[in-house]
Amino acid sequence: MNNREQEQHAIDRDRILARMADGFRDDKRVNACWVEGSIGLGIDDCYADIDLWLDVDDGHEQAVMDDAVAMLSQLGQPDFLRREDHPHPKIFQTNLHIAGMSPYLLVEICIQSRSRGSEGCTFVEGDVAELPKVLFDKCGVVSIIPPPPPDKERLTRVYRDVTELWSQRAKVVKYLHRGLYLEAYAYYGRYVREQLVTLARLVYTPRHWDYGLVHISHHLPATLVRDLEPLYQIANLDDIELALVQADRLFERLDREAKGRYAFLTESKGESAQ
Numbered sequence: 001m002n003n004r005e006q007e008q009h010a011i012d013r014d015r016i017l018a019r020m021a022d023g024f025r026d027d028k029r030v031n032a033c034w035v036e037g038s039i040g041l042g043i044d045d046c047y048a049d050i051d052l053w054l055d056v057d058d059g060h061e062q063a064v065m066d067d068a069v070a071m072l073s074q075l076g077q078p079d080f081l082r083r084e085d086h087p088h089p090k091i092f093q094t095n096l097h098i099a100g101m102s103p104y105l106l107v108e109i110c111i112q113s114r115s116r117g118s119e120g121c122t123f124v125e126g127d128v129a130e131l132p133k134v135l136f137d138k139c140g141v142v143s144i145i146p147p148p149p150p151d152k153e154r155l156t157r158v159y160r161d162v163t164e165l166w167s168q169r170a171k172v173v174k175y176l177h178r179g180l181y182l183e184a185y186a187y188y189g190r191y192v193r194e195q196l197v198t199l200a201r202l203v204y205t206p207r208h209w210d211y212g213l214v215h216i217s218h219h220l221p222a223t224l225v226r227d228l229e230p231l232y233q234i235a236n237l238d239d240i241e242l243a244l245v246q247a248d249r250l251f252e253r254l255d256r257e258a259k260g261r262y263a264f265l266t267e268s269k270g271e272s273a274q
Helices: 003-024 037-041 061-073 152-166 170-178 181-204 222-232 237-261 263-273
Strands: 030-036 050-056 078-084 091-098 107-113 122-124 133-137 143-145
Touching (some): 003 030, 003 133, 037 050, 050 061, 061 091, 170 181, 181 222, 237 263
Antiparallel strands (some): 030 050, 091 107
């Protein structure tokens, strides 16, 4: 993307955000409007999409969604418009793209019912994964709180799951010996790579231990990302065999870091063994 395209991307993004803020600021049905994702974190670039959120009084969600789509359609005809079934019963989502704008500038509109409460609009100060850029907030819907203490019960449970699944990686070796690449690759992903990533997130992004590879290059130290990358560059059985050796070393290192950061992991493991 050249400089002119980058500038146009920024102009179109700002037009979209301004249209949403101006269109709903005085709307009594809408309590707050904010942006999440890379824009909220302040790390957006010319490829960033827009994760727009609205907090809306119960019973008005669909009408506000229709109005949001109509407002954006005034900027240009949508060439992509799709209603999404969100897994949360009080979140309604529509994704759209406006013709003529950057192909990367997808707008994801999420409307949450006011009765959802603070569940989806409470953020942690300094979080590397989720922070809001508030366009307006009429009644303190969005809040940013100090980092809470570690959730010992949850982190212990996740750690136990990781170590238990990691202990089953002999299933990978079994299929290596059988010379069956697809099966070895599948078990390698399940019992090795996924557990390494979860353990790494347990150490560095404990509130988002279940994010997997989503934005992982922004969430983990660059050196750790470089250590993980070769474990995903797998083409054959020999690659898997070599990766298992590298993975073992990395797991031992991350395991020490996890226990050093959360002493209760060692205590809980000792208690469970008794």
